[in-house]
Amino acid sequence: MSTPTAPTADSDKQAQARLEVSRHACALFWERGFAGTSGDDIAAAAGLSTRTVWRYFRSKESCVEPVLAQSAHRFIELAWQWPPELSLAEHMAAHMAAHPLTAQQIADEVSALRIATMSTSDPALRTAYLMVHDEMERAFVPVLARRLGLPEDHLTARLCAAAVTGAFRVIDEDVGHRAIIKKEKVTQEEALALIDLAIRDATNGRVGGPVSP
Known part of the structure; x- marks a missing residue:
């Protein structure tokens, strides 16, 4: 009988290398546009061969996934620590105050x-x-199932996970457009309030607020 193996130093090194390439790709896509950026451009910016870039990624567009996935992974880790007496927005605010993002994490956001x-x-x-x-939606299902006292395969848990991640996507796009395109200042408090309202609306009040013990 085989035993599970822990992540190796090589796998961690490759994950970090993929993230570095992803950062360069995101910067180039923003500066030059997606169509105006080639795999050779990404490789040159990252100081790698084009062949190595394609060994790390299946396509040009997939190069953005490691940067995008960081936020999703942080949210799922945070969600597993979500105490029943707090709303999601309250928990996120408290967690961000206790664990502020680094300069690199802010740049990635x-x-x-x-x-x-x-x-x-x-x-x-x-x-x-x-x-x-x-991927974020799938990982969020067991979190919500536990919070709602439901089996992980229950349809309600799956529907709520879809609604919540959909709400996050809409808020991301709205805040991104306002902050990046319109150059508006969107405070953390405002963003959290938008998330709180969106989640409650999307799940008809079932998810977002505190739950009874």
Whole structure:
């Protein structure tokens, strides 16, 4: 009987390398546009061969996924720590106050918002963007099932996970358009209030607020 193996140093190194390439790709897509950026351009910016880039990624648009996935992974980790007595927005505010983002994480969040904004008019980037949100939705199902006291395969848990991640996507796009395109200042408090309202509306009040013990 085989035993599960822990992530190796090589796999961690490759994940970090993919993230670095992703950062360069996101910057180039924003500066030059998706169509105006080639795999050779991404490789040159990252200091790698084009062959290595294609060994890391299946397509040009998939190069954005590691940057986008960071936010999704942070949200799922945060969601597993969501106490029953707090709303999701309250928990997110408390968590962000206790664990502020680093300068690099903030830069990655800006890149992710830029890609979210670009994805509304670029089908290729939209595909990559939606794939990351689909993975987030699947990972969120057991979190909501536990919070709602339901089996993980229950339809309500799955529907609520779809509604919540859909609400996050809409808010990402709205905030991204306002902050990136219109240059408006959107505060953390305002963004959290939008998330709170969107989740409650999307789930008809079932998810978002505190739950009874």
